[in-house]
Amino acid sequence: MHLLQALLSFEGVEIWDRSLDSLQAGEYEVDCPCCGVTMFVVIGQDDSFCCTDDYALQEVRKSPLQPVRTQQLEGLPRRLFTRTLADGQESLAHAVRYLFGRAVCPDCGTEFSVAERVVAGWIP
Ligand SMILES: [Zn+2]
Known part of the structure; x- marks a missing residue:
């Protein structure tokens, strides 16, 4: 959690503004921090999940995502959440909770923060 907060403050808001565009599309590509x-x-x-194969083309092994609790949102994630809610974009606010939640790698079982991996894979 500390790493994520540091990343959020260093990277600034731009990445998350652009991330919200991906959130509209509902898909991110990230690397597993372990394997x-x-x-x-x-x-x-x-349905919210992560998988290693192209889910549009075939049946895949899905690993469910764990959304962060609303009460646990703070700082920038909380601002994103309240901003999307205030804009009446409830589905986006719902997605913010998954973006800042946790996922498990379907291959090696490592749990990780979705937002942290999005930041790690960020190419300006
Ligand atoms: Zn893995």
């Missing part, structure tokens, strides 16, 4: 496999993190209204 390095490339994953799709899919945040949808009905």
